[in-house]
Amino acid sequence: MEVQEGELVYLSGFGSELASEDPRCPGSLPKNQNNPQRCPYGLYAEQLSGTAFTVHRNANKRSWLYRIRPAVLHEQFVRLPETPNGIVPDFTEFPPEPNQLRWLPFDIPLKEENQVDFVDGLKTISGAGNVHSRNGLAIYVYTCNVSMNNKALYSADGDFLIVPQQGVLDVTTEFGKMVVKPGEICVIQQGMRFSIKVRGPTRGYVLEVFGTHFELPYLGPIGANGLANPRDFLHPTSTFEDVTGKFDIVAKFQGKLFQAQQNHSPFDVVAWHGNYVPYKYNLDHFMTINSVSFDHADPSIFTVLTAPSVQPGVAIADFVIFPPRWSVAENTFRPPYYHRNCMSEFMGLIKGNYEAKAEGFAPGGATLHQMMTPHGPDVQCFEGASHAKLDAIRVAEGTMAFMFETSLSLAVLPWALASNKKDNNYRNCWQGLKSHFNQGEP
Structure with missing residues (x-):
């Protein structure tokens, strides 16, 4: 089912097998097979897997992307400098703290003082486990005031559940675009490249989980209906960028940040299909x-x-x-x-x-x-x-x-x-x- 929201069109349904192609290139989604010898429009076929190939079919998560250039086309990754409140790979090294804790609202940087985008504004508050064993989670607060211009982020460690508190997020992904407002959430799953534009002072929260994916809870005696309904989850539709120039790809890998450069936009997916996609949800539903x-x-x-x-x-x-x-x-x-x-x-x-x-x-x-x-x-x-x-x-x-x-x-x-x-x-x-x-x- 398609849902219209302003100038954007979303596909709805949690965990569904979905498909989308940019209307500028009709027929760009290959017919009958995932990896033809020659893709329409001279595109490259690329699979993004969110689970092992051999898990049960009802748990298997993967999507096929048909893009102008494959994601492998980038320079070498270089380690970015660390900050004391940034990304953490292992939470076992910190001393225990059993007390009840409360924090006042975290400050948003003023543009005159400091320009901070979403990546630079991520601060780890808490977490458990570690990314190496693929078991645990991290909790962040983000505060930022400028957009991620010509920059994309992906996490090789886990899924990002983003909860905006102040400021609208314009989220561009390989699958298309999403506008996420306070009162809504979005989930960017492991490995998906995304960029966030902001419209002024922006603040929110992020939950990252390692080694598993978010799903709807079992309803048990509640029955078939209630809580968050699958039809209310919205997914972006394909809209590609065929843009050349300097782009930075930031990888969150084993709890550290690395950066590689490439000479084209990472958001050049013309068509896609699968059940491993980013999504948003309005909490009012x-x-x-x-x-x-x-x-x-x-x-x-x-x-x-x-x-x-x-x-x-x-x-x-x-x-x-x-x-x-x-x-x-x-x-x-x-x-x-x-x-x-x-x-x-x-x-x-x-x-x-x-x-x-x-x-x-x-x-x-x-x-x-x-x-x-x-x-x-x-x-x-x-x-x-x-x-x-x-x-x-x-x-x-x-x-x-x-x-x-x-x-x-x-x-x-x-x-x-x-x-x-x-x-x-x-x-x-x-x-x-x-x-x-x-x-x-x-």
């Missing part, structure tokens, strides 16, 4: 499921995408949102309950005010609660919810919070712990919780 009787559903009921581990039901990472919804549960403490979790929880705020924190958690900031570290509503939220009249009410109106949840224990980078954006008084939000115990009264 999420169909929330919640309690309509009593008690509080687990936050996993708000999972948009999951990157599963080898253990059934346990994720390397879940992407969870807390969108506007109705709350109707009877005789129930409605905000998130106090809990200690065998999963680690990194939260960000796109807009509004999170329902379980009265203040301090602001758009563009973040919190991290490590596995088994207790957390929950602050004093004001607890007292208010404990005595509230339980009418049907809208929760989180005008708000969109999200969580990167993982079964792994997260390391925190030293720069993030030393940052002046770290809220050193975060734990004070619980210090006013007092005992209401009365032994003589149930």
Whole structure:
């Protein structure tokens, strides 16, 4: 199914076998076979594989690209200088940090002071595992103010799930273009080259997973419909650039950045087909499921995408949102309950005010609660919810919070712990919780 959005056309459907050709070259998609002896229009056939060739067919991810020049046509990769808050290959070297953590909104560089594009603006906050064993994840914040002009990035390490918080992203990929606004997300899968243009001060979050791909969670007893529906995921359609000149290709490889030059645009794909493609999703399309009787559903009921581990039901990472919804549960403490979790929880705020924190958690900031570290509503939220009249009410109106949840224990980078954006008084939000115990009264 095609979806029109402004001047762009998207194909919809999560995990579908899709195909697209640039209308300027009708018939550029070969018929009946993937790798003909001579491709139409003198194109090169190139396969991009996201899984091993021999995995089960229902799990196999690959796409065929028909391009003007093959991706191999570039100069030698050269290692880029490292920064102390940049890309990290291995998270086992950092000291453990069990405390509840919160950061104020991260500063966006001013153009007059410093020009920073998406690649230069990536800062690793936290992560687990390592890229060499292909097991783990990395969490980044990005802040930038200029576009990636004649520059493309790809990660050989994993999938990028990008969550814009401020500023519109014009994303060009080998498969076509996507416009991604705050309130939407996009996923650029392992190995896909992309470039991001911005329209001013820009900030957001990135979750990268190693060795697995994002998929829709199983719905189980929910049935066929609900949460994120496959038809609402949009994929770009082919639009090629036949442009020559100097282009930089930045590779994220084994947790380091390398750069190679080439004399043509990497976005010269005229046609493609397959099921391994970039995609975007509007979070407003999420169909929330919640309690309509009593008690509080687990936050996993708000999972948009999951990157599963080898253990059934346990994720390397879940992407969870807390969108506007109705709350109707009877005789129930409605905000998130106090809990200690065998999963680690990194939260960000796109807009509004999170329902379980009265203040301090602001758009563009973040919190991290490590596995088994207790957390929950602050004093004001607890007292208010404990005595509230339980009418049907809208929760989180005008708000969109999200969580990167993982079964792994997260390391925190030293720069993030030393940052002046770290809220050193975060734990004070619980210090006013007092005992209401009365032994003589149930």
